Amino acid sequence: MCEIQQKLKSVLIAQGASLVGFADLRPVWKGSxxxxxxxxxxxxxxxxxxxxxxxxxxxxDAYCRLNGRLDRIVTAGAEYLKAEGYHAFAQTAGAVNESEDYRTELPHKTVATRSGLGWIGKCALLVTPEYGSAVRLSSILTDAPVRCGVPIAQSRCGSCTAGADVCPGKAVSGKVWSAGVDRNDFFNPYACRKAARALARERIQREITLCGRCIAACPYTKRYLAEK
Ligand code: B12
Structure with missing residues (x-):
């Protein structure tokens, strides 16, 4: 790992990051x-x-708190890179535009699989070996020279149906992801959003897309819960 990469990682960890990965985005991203x-x-x-x-x-509460922490962590990382003379863009929640069909230009999950942090589960969430799908994500784009991680291009969900079984919107088809399989071919974001908003309205009286049942059911998440 070169010096700038090591220092950036230290900055991010000092700010509270738990997992940090570096991704070669050339195959998936036309930006500079x-x-x-x-x-x-x-x-x-x-x-x-x-x-x-x-x-x-x-x-x-955790959702709001973690989003705020992630924004601060990636902002600090981008500021550090800029102070070192590189270009950097923090993909904070406010800086990312979402289209009408619930897509962003460069999703955090794409950066995550490309950096080797995890794979896309049948539930369409990033699943990590350390925490299962119980993670929130952010990302920074830069031109700083770093050694990138080995991308994960295959799912490790196997024949598991835990996410599909508990999904209140029946949004999870059960089809296995691999790099290049489009989200809508295995997951229905409209059904997920509709069911999650109904649940949030009923259970916490808020107009927000918040569910989390597939996160809790994931066997990799359960492994994280079983530790300690
Ligand atoms: C739009 C959006 C939604 C939409 C659509 C969800 C979706 N899966 O697309 C709706 C409103 C339904 C939604 C719901 C939820 N969301 Co949401 N959402 C987003 C948002 C803002 C954009 C996602 C996006 O661009 N989707 C477009 C599709 C095409 O991309 P994708 O979802 O990332 O998945 C594809 C790519 O990553 C691609 N890909 C991955 N690697 C590679 C490699 C190569 C080579 C290629 C070609 C492609 C590729 O494959 C995936 C499948 O096609 C992100 C934040 C962000 N800026 O990324 C959060 C985000 C995905 N949401 C998140 C969460 C937690 C949720 C909820 C659980 C809500 C909650 N908190 O209770 C639910 C459940 C969603 C689910 N099961 O997927 C987290 C996911 C964390 C994780 N572990 O993965 C994110 C990252 C927010 C965050 N800051 O952490 N969400």
Missing amino acids: LKTGVSVALPLPREVVRSLPNGPVPRYY
Whole structure:
């Protein structure tokens, strides 16, 4: 790992990042900044344990808190890179535009799989070996020279049906992801959004897309919960 990469990683970890990965984005991204830095924060175990039936107020609180922390971490990382003379763009929640069909130009999950942090589960979430799908993500784009991780291009979900079984919107078809398989070929974002918003309205009285049942059901998440 070269010096700038090591220092950037230290900055991100000092700011609170739990997982950091570096991605070669050339095959997936036409923009000028060809390196992605993926940052993940886990949902606290006690929050995930409260999710099997859908969102609860503490999940909403954690969601807001982690989003704020991620924005601060990637902003600090981008500021550090710029101070070192590189170009850098922090993909904060406010800086990313979402289209009407729920797509962004360069999703955090693409940066994450390209950096080797995990794969896309049948539930369409990033699944990491460390925390399962119980992570929130952000990313930085840059032209700083770094050694990139080995991309993960295949799912490790196997024949698992846990996410599909608990999805209140029946949004999970069960088809296995591999790099290049489009989201809409295995997951229905409209059905997910509709069911999650109904659940959030009913359970926490908020107009927000918040569910979390597939996160809690994932066997990799359960492994994270079983530790300690
Ligand atoms: C739009 C959006 C939604 C939409 C659509 C969801 C979706 N899967 O697209 C709706 C409203 C339904 C939604 C719901 C939820 N969301 Co949401 N959402 C987003 C948002 C803003 C953009 C996602 C996007 O661009 N989708 C477009 C599709 C095409 O891309 P994708 O979802 O990333 O997945 C594809 C690519 O990554 C691609 N890909 C990956 N690697 C590679 C490699 C190569 C070579 C190629 C070619 C492609 C490729 O493959 C994937 C499948 O096609 C992101 C934040 C962000 N800026 O990324 C959060 C995000 C995906 N959401 C998140 C979460 C947690 C949720 C919810 C659980 C809500 C909640 N908090 O309770 C639900 C459940 C969603 C689910 N099961 O997928 C997290 C996911 C964390 C994780 N572990 O993956 C994110 C990253 C937010 C965050 N900051 O952490 N969400």
